[in-house]
Amino acid sequence: MIAIVILLVLLLSTFQIANAAASEMHANTVRDEGKALLAWKASLDNNGQSQLSSWSVLSNPCTNWAGIRCDMAGRIAVINISSSGIKGTLDHLNFSSLPHLTTIELFDNALNGSILQNIGNLSKLIYLSLPLNHFSGVIPVELYKLTALRHLILFSNSFYGFIPQEIGLLSSLVELFLAENEFTGSIPTSIGNLSSLITCHLLENKLSGSIPLFIGNLTKLKILSLYRNRLSGSIPKEIGKLTSLQDLQLPHNQLTN
Ligand SMILES: *[C@@H]1O[C@H](CO)[C@@H](O)[C@H](O)[C@H]1NC(C)=O
Ligand SMILES: *[C@@H]1O[C@H](CO)[C@@H](O)[C@H](O)[C@H]1NC(C)=O
Ligand SMILES: *[C@@H]1O[C@H](CO)[C@@H](O)[C@H](O)[C@H]1NC(C)=O
Ligand SMILES: *[C@@H]1O[C@H](CO)[C@@H](O)[C@H](O)[C@H]1NC(C)=O
Ligand SMILES: *[C@@H]1O[C@H](CO)[C@@H](O)[C@H](O)[C@H]1NC(C)=O
Ligand SMILES: *[C@@H]1O[C@H](CO)[C@@H](O)[C@H](O)[C@H]1NC(C)=O
Numbered sequence: 382m383i384a385i386v387i388l389l390v391l392l393l394s395t396f397q398i399a400n401a402a403a404s405e406m407h408a409n410t411v412r413d414e415g416k417a418l419l420a421w422k423a424s425l426d427n428n429g430q431s432q433l434s435s436w437s438v439l440s441n442p443c444t445n446w447a448g449i450r451c452d453m454a455g456r457i458a459v460i461n462i463s464s465s466g467i468k469g470t471l472d473h474l475n476f477s478s479l480p481h482l483t484t485i486e487l488f489d490n491a492l493n494g495s496i497l498q499n500i501g502n503l504s505k506l507i508y509l510s511l512p513l514n515h516f517s518g519v520i521p522v523e524l525y526k527l528t529a530l531r532h533l534i535l536f537s538n539s540f541y542g543f544i545p546q547e548i549g550l551l552s553s554l555v556e557l558f559l560a561e562n563e564f565t566g567s568i569p570t571s572i573g574n575l576s577s578l579i580t581c582h583l584l585e586n587k588l589s590g591s592i593p594l595f596i597g598n599l600t601k602l603k604i605l606s607l608y609r610n611r612l613s614g615s616i617p618k619e620i621g622k623l624t625s626l627q628d629l630q631l632p633h634n635q636l637t638n
Contacts, residue, residue, distance in 0.1 A: 417478035424473035456481035463488040470494030489513040510534040536560040549574035573598035
């Protein structure tokens with residue numbers, strides 16, 4: 382009898398120790414994720430740091446930090462800081478420490494610099510929105526590994542370089558908004574692979590060459606806006622196949638017919 386009681390007590394305490402260890406590990410992971418955000422905050426200008434004054438080692442990122450939301454497992458999933466005049470770069474935002482991010486919304490700040498290769502670590506990212514900032518540079522090819530991505534919104538920055546064939550890998554994409562940047566080269570034929578695409582805004586760039594025939598594959602497309610580029614050639618008759626299309630904007634190019 383006594384032996385059984387001792388055994389039970391032992392079992393219970395091992396269970397509690399294991400439980401405590403698991404929750405301690407979880408707390409450590411959340412703390413690491415918080416630390417990665419605090420390191421980024423420390424790299425921002427004074428205004429940025431005061432905008433994010435709720436971000437502190439003493440509070441829980443999931444419940445107390447402005448613009449931060451966590452998933453059901455308590456991992457940081459959303460960064461949403463818009464129109465806050467934040468100056469700085471993404472260089473000190475260690476994406477490897479934030480593998481559960483699904484949403485980055487940094488609409489209308491004063492961020493500059495470029496998107497780094499480590500963006501490719503965010504395999505759960507669904508929503509990437511950096512418009513109305515001062516970002517520049519070439520989009521790293523690692524971004525095109527993010528096959529969960531549904532919204533890629535980068536308008537009104539100074540990104541340059543080609544839109545590569547790899548964009549065709551983003552087969553979940555619903556919204557592609559690259560307007561008002563400095564993109565050059567032609568629209569890749571692989572755009573025809575983006576079968577979920579509903580809105581495509583490439584206006585006000587420096588895109589040249591002709592509109593690819595494969596645009597006709599985008600049967601869900603509602604808005605196609607390509608105006609103010611350097612596109613040439615004739616408008617492909619395949620556009621006529623786009624039965625969902627509600628808004629087609631092509632002026633200010635060198636297109637015929
Ligand atoms: C970001 O936050 C704003 C204000 O709370 C909200 O309206 C918007 O839907 C959020 N955006 C995302 C992508 O979660
Ligand atoms: C970024 O985070 C990862 C994973 O937590 C870590 O291994 C790496 O050392 C960090 N990099 C920097 C520059 O802090
Ligand atoms: C970003 O802006 C700061 C001034 O706010 C400037 O010193 C820095 O050189 C800029 N960086 C890039 C990469 O443009
Ligand atoms: C994160 O991305 C970098 C750069 O692409 C890569 O070297 C590193 O292995 C990745 N880390 C993880 C944890 O996936
Ligand atoms: C098209 O998307 C599929 C996944 O849906 C992918 O396997 C394929 O490589 C993509 N093709 C191109 C040309 O990007
Ligand atoms: C577009 O659709 C045609 C068939 O209509 C198919 O042969 C072609 O592979 C598709 N192209 C892309 C880039 O998805």
